[in-house]
Every structure is written in structure tokens, then in C-alpha cells.
Amino acid sequence: xxxxxxxxxxxxxxxxxxxxxxxxxxxxxxxxxxxxxxxxxxxxxxxxxxxxxxxxxxxxxxxxxxxxxxxxxxxxxxxxxxxxxxxxxxxxxxxxxxxxxxxxxxxxxxxxxxxxxxxxxxxxxxxxxxxxxxxxxxxxxxxxxxxxxxxxxxxxxxxxxxxxxxxxxxxxxxxxxxxxxxxxxxxxxxxxxxxxxxxxxxxxxxxxxxxxxxxxxxxxxxxxxxxxxxxxxxxxxxxxxxxxxxxxxxxxxxxxxxxxxxxxxxxxxxxxxxxxxxxxxxxxxxxxxxxxxxxxxxxxxxxxxxxxxxxxxxxxxxxxxxxxxxxxxxxxxxxxxxxxxxxxxxxxxxxxxxxxxxxxxxxxxxxxxxxxxxxxxxxxxxxxxxxxxxxxxxx
Amino acid sequence: xxxxxxxxxxxxxxxxxxxxxxxxxxxxxxxxxxxxxxxxxxxxxxxxxxxxxxxxxxxxxxxxxxxxxxxxxxxxxxxxxxxxxxxxxxxxxxxxxxxxxxxxxxxxxxxxxxxxxxxxx
Numbered sequence: 001x002x003x004x005x006x007x008x009x010x011x012x013x014x015x016x017x018x019x020x021x022x023x024x025x026x027x028x029x030x031x032x033x034x035x036x037x038x039x040x041x042x043x044x045x046x047x048x049x050x051x052x053x054x055x056x057x058x059x060x061x062x063x064x065x066x067x068x069x070x071x072x073x074x075x076x077x078x079x080x081x082x083x084x085x086x087x088x089x090x091x092x093x094x095x096x097x098x099x100x101x102x103x104x105x106x107x108x109x110x111x112x113x114x115x116x117x118x119x120x121x122x123x124x125x126x127x128x129x130x131x132x133x134x135x136x137x138x139x140x141x142x143x144x145x146x147x148x149x150x151x152x153x154x155x156x157x158x159x160x161x162x163x164x165x166x167x168x169x170x171x172x173x174x175x176x177x178x179x180x181x182x183x184x185x186x187x188x189x190x191x192x193x194x195x196x197x198x199x200x201x202x203x204x205x206x207x208x209x210x211x212x213x214x215x216x217x218x219x220x221x222x223x224x225x226x227x228x229x230x231x232x233x234x235x236x237x238x239x240x241x242x243x244x245x246x247x248x249x250x251x252x253x254x255x256x257x258x259x260x261x262x263x264x265x266x267x268x269x270x271x272x273x274x275x276x277x278x279x280x281x282x283x284x285x286x287x288x289x290x291x292x293x294x295x296x297x298x299x300x301x302x303x304x305x306x307x308x309x310x311x312x313x314x315x316x317x318x319x320x321x322x323x324x325x326x327x328x329x330x331x332x333x334x335x336x337x338x339x340x341x342x343x344x345x346x347x348x349x350x351x352x353x354x355x356x357x358x359x360x361x362x363x364x365x366x367x368x369x370x371x372x373x374x375x376x377x378x379x380x381x382x383x384x385x386x387x388x389x390x391x392x393x394x395x
Numbered sequence: 396x397x398x399x400x401x402x403x404x405x406x407x408x409x410x411x412x413x414x415x416x417x418x419x420x421x422x423x424x425x426x427x428x429x430x431x432x433x434x435x436x437x438x439x440x441x442x443x444x445x446x447x448x449x450x451x452x453x454x455x456x457x458x459x460x461x462x463x464x465x466x467x468x469x470x471x472x473x474x475x476x477x478x479x480x481x482x483x484x485x486x487x488x489x490x491x492x493x494x495x496x497x498x499x500x501x502x503x504x505x506x507x508x509x510x511x512x513x514x515x516x
Contacts (some may be wrong), residue, residue, distance in 0.1 A: 114405065121406040123415030125505070130419055306513050314504050317412050321501030324406040328450065367450050367480045392510050393497040395490045 027214035094344045101334045101341070108330040117322035122317050127308045136303045155285045162278050169270050176267060179260040186253040190246050197242035201233045328367060335364040397505025398515055399423040399440065402461065403433040403447040404477070409500065413477070416504040417511065434462060434513060442472055443516060448500075449478035449485065457485075460492045473514045477502065 078104055207228045214225030343354050359375075366372050400422050402413045410426045417424050425442075427433035429451040445463060449456040456476055461471045473495040478485075486497050495514050498507070 116408040116411065119411045120415075123411055127415060179450050296411070318501050318503050320408055321412060324409050324500060328479060367478070367482075370482045371487065372482075391499055392506070394513070395484060395495060 021288055043201060089343055090348060094341045096345075097341045101337045103339075104330050108327050108334075112280040112327055115320050119317060119320045122180050122313055122320065126313045126317065129306050129313060133303060133306045133310065136299050136306065152289075154288060158281050160287060162274075162281065165274055166278070169267065169274060172263065172267050172270065175259055176263045179256050179263065183253055183256040183260060186249050186256060190253065193242045193245045193249065197239050197246070202238035203235035204232050204239070206311060255327060309391050325368060329371060332362065332365045332367075332371065335365055396423055398425045398443040400444045400446060400511065401424065401436065401442045402426040402456065403428075403432060403445065403451070403456070405429055405448060405451040409477075411450070412504070413456055413507060416507055420508055420511075422511070426460065429464070430456065430459035433459055437463070437466070437469060441488055442469065444473050444475065444511065445469075446475045446477050446511075449476060449480045449489075457488055460489065464493045475514060478508075 210228030210231070211225050214221035214228055217224070336358070339358055343358060347354055363372065363375055366375065400417055402410050402417075402424060403426070404410050404413070405428055407428075410428075414424045414426055425436060427436050430447070431453040433445070433447065434454070445459075447456040447459055454462075456478065460474050460476070463472065463474060474493065475496045476489045476494045477500055478497070479500045480486075482500050489497050496510060498510055
């Protein structure tokens with residue numbers, strides 16, 4: 001819709017003025033000249049015509065003014081509506097931005113709390129892993145050190161026990177051998193005693209012969225008969241003593257033989273038991289050595305695994321610290337948005353100057369290199385700048 | 396006797412990580428949430444090392460560093476700046492103010508331990 005130009009409005013008012021002047025002029029002439037009825041009639045016609053013309057023009061102009069006014073009002077309404085929409089949008093944007101800021105702060109707080117809890121848990125996990133690794137390494141040292149190797153120490157001690165048992169078994173064998181020697185000596189003594197007994201019998205026989213020969217000699221052989229009788233008596237005593245010795249020696253020999261037999265049987269059983277025991281002990285020791293070796297390897301494996309987990313936990317703890325960077329970035333974004341809201345509300349619009357000042361304010365609030373890089377090169381992929389300056393500068 | 400370290404950071408998670416890391420190494424650790432809090436806690440006893448963030452509410456790390464250097468008791472106490480700020484201007488300001496080292500966050504626990512050991516050696 002067209003708006004009424006100012007020049008046309010001026011022309012309309014000029015026309016009104018001209019018409020009024022003309023009407024006044026005609027009326028003045030009519031009155032001053034006091035002309036006749038014709039003139040009056042003419043004047044009346046002129047006046048009527050003029051009034052008619054004026055009236056017509058006035059009606060036309062009035063209609064146009066009305067139309068233009070309507071158009072103006074309509075345009076004004078449109079402008080007003082437009083202005084209201086603009087104002088409404090500005091307020092809406094500000095309100096939306098404030099909502100966004102509140103949401104970002106809420107997310108920031110939630111993130112901080114969550115990551116803080118996770119960090120604490122992972123830090124405790126790291127400490128527990130440290131303790132586990134220390135404990136595992138201590139166990140490995142105990143198992144792995146030759147001087148203190150549990151399996152080797154056990155093997156040495158059991159070998160000593162086996163050696164002692166073999167020494168004891170050897171002593172038992174010596175007793176058996178001694179017994180056999182005693183038995184052999186007893187048999188020899190028995191044989192010698194039997195020889196003595198045999199000699200004694202022969203002496204008895206000789207003494208009998210001597211007694212017979214003494215009796216045959218008569219009075220001259222009486223003394224010799226006494227001697228022969230005495231020899232026979234001594235021979236009988238010797239024979240009886242020999243018989244007693246043989247009997248005792250037989251008892252002794254039987255006892256020694258019985259003892260030797262039992263000892264021999266026992267020794268054979270001991271040897272078998274010793275061999276079995278040694279076999280079992282060596283088997284158990286080998287198994288223990290294998291178990292100890294496997295245990296050592298397992299502990300080494302656990303140590304390695306725990307170290308890897310610890311490294312992963314360390315990485316996780318490091319990654320959690322990005323929440324601090326994220327939190328700071330969110331804080332900077334919120335501050336920038338707050339300034340934008342303030343600018344919207346105070347200025348009503350965003351001029352280039354205001355935007356430039358806001359951008360500079362945001363840039364000055366940054367604390368991280370990637371924030372500044374992201375700010376100045378928004379067209380680049382921001383992930384390229386999300387690197388970590390893992391460095392320490394010593395002064 | 397264990398050496399005492401003060402950790403100053405407005406981020407609770409950073410304080411926790413640093414604290415647990417250093418406690419595990421046998422250090423005694425106290426923490427503060429900003430520079431002002433740190434100043435108040437400096438009276439609690441001798442501190443062997445101060446580890447501080449740069450950007451914090453109430454009092455930032457550089458202001459804390461300058462304040463600490465004005466205190467007779469802590470004039471020679473080493474100060475490690477632990478911050479996300481890597482701008483050369485800030486690093487230079489830290490050096491001029493008397494910081495011993497400037498470490499960028501996030502940090503690996505082992506890196507912090509090595510840095511602290513080197514400073515306290």
C-alpha cells in the first residue's frame with residue numbers, strides 16, 4: 001500500500017486556499033460593485049459553480065485523503081505490528097538465550113559433579129591398584145629369588161630328611177651285618193665246643209682204658225687208677241660243660257639268626273619304603289616347583305595386567321580432567337551469551353560496533369589456546385584444535 | 396617427615412586427582428578452592444610446595460603467587476602453576492612473579508609426580 005506523498009498533501013492544501021481566495025474575491029466584487037440582478041445571477045452561478053467545483057474537488061480530495069489516511073493508518077499499523085514483532089522477537093531471543101545459559105550452567109554443574117565423583121572413584125581405584133601391584137611384586141620377589149625360593153628351600157629340606165633316613169637305613173644294615181658276624185662266630189664256637197666235647201669223650205675212653213690197665217697192674221697201678229679216674233671225671237665235666245655251651249650257643253645262634261632275619265626283612269621293607277618315599281617326595285617337589293613357577297608367572301602376569309589397568313586408569317583420570325576444560329569453556333560461552341542478552345536488552349539491536357566489542361570481550365575471556373584458535377578460525381574443524389599441551393615449563 | 400603440598404584449584408575433580416596422586420606418593424596434602432581460601436589456609440603450618448590453578452574466582456593464581464611472595468614465611472616456597480592457560484604472556488607473567496614451573500592441564504598423574512619430585516629435589 002502507497003503512502004500519501006507530502007508534496008501532494010501540500011498541493012491539496014494549496015487548492016483549498018486558492019478556492020477560498022477565489023470565493024472571497026467573487027463575494028467581495030459582488031458586494032462592492034452592487035451590480036444588477038444579472039450580475040448577481042452570474043455571480044451566483046459563478047459562486048455556485050465555484051462552490052460546486054470546490055465541493056467536488058473537496059470531495060475528491062477528501063476521498064483521497066481518507067484513502068491515504070486509511071493507507072497511512074494501515075501502514076502505521078503495519079509498522080507498529082512490525083515493530084511489535086521485532087520487539088517481541090528480541091525479547092524472545094533474549095529469553096531463549098537466558099534459558100540456554102541456564103541449561104548450560106545446569107549441564108556444567110551436572111558434568112562437574114558426575115566427573116568429580118568418577119574422578120574420586122578412579123583415584124581410589126588407582127590407589128588400590130598401586131597396593132595390588134606392590135603386593136604382587138613382593139610375592140614375585142619371594143618366589144623369584146633363588147635364595148628365598150620357597151620350592152627350592154622345601155626341596156633342600158626334604159633332601160636332608162631323605163639323606164638322614166638313608167643314613168639310618170645304613171646303620172640298620174650295619175647291625176644286620178654285625179648280627180650275621182655274631183651268628184657266624186657262634187657257629188664256629190659251637191663247632192669248636194663240639195670238637196672239645198669229642199676230645200673229652202676220647203679222653204674219657206682213654207681214662208677207662210687207663211683204669212683197666214691200672215687194675216691189671218695190681219698194687220703198682222693203684223695210684224695210676226686214681227689218676228685215670230680223676231681224668232675221666234674231668235673229662236665228663238668238660239663234656240657236660242661243652243654240651244651246655246653248645247646248647248647256649250645254639251640258642252644264641254637261633255636268636256641272632258631270628259633277629260637278623262627280621263632286620264633283613266625290615267631293611268628290605270625300609271629300602272622299598274625309602275625308594276617309594278623318595279620317588280613321591282621328588283614327584284611332590286617337582287609338582288611344587290611347577291606350581292611355584294606357574295604361580296610366579298601368574299603373579300608376573302597379574303603385575304603386568306595391573307600395570308596396564310593402572311595405565312588405563314591414569315589415562316581415564318587424565319581424560320576426566322577435560323571436564324575442567326569443558327567447564328571453563330562452558331563458563332566462557334555462558335558469559336558471552338549473557339553479554340549478548342544484555343546487549344539485546346540495552347541496545348535493542350546488534351550493531352557492528354556492539355558485535356565487535358562482544359567478540360573482543362569473548363576473546364579476552366578465553367584461557368585456552370584452542371578456544372582462541374577456534375574463535376579466530378571458525379571455518380576450520382574445531383577438533384583439530386582439541387589437542388593437549390602436555391608440557392611443563394621449568395623456570 | 397612427609398613434605399606438605401597445597402593444591403589450589405576451583406575444580407573439585409582436579410583437586411581430587413592431584414590430592415590422591417600426591418597422597419599415594421607419601422606427601423601430605425591440603426587443598427583450597429581459590430586464592431583467598433589458600434591465603435587463609437597458609438597459616439595452618441609450613442608448606443613445602445604450592446600448586447595452583449591460574450583462573451579462579453575471588454583470587455586468581457597470579458595474584459596468589461604475588462601475595463605468597465610478599466609473605467616472609469613463604470617467600471622461597473616453590474610455586475607450581477597448574478593451568479589450562481598456555482598463552483606465552485601468562486607464562487611470562489608467572490615466571491616474572493616467581494613461579495618455579497608452569498604445567499598445562501590436563502596432566503598425567505606420573506607427570507605431576509615427576510614434576511613435583513624435581514621441584515622438591
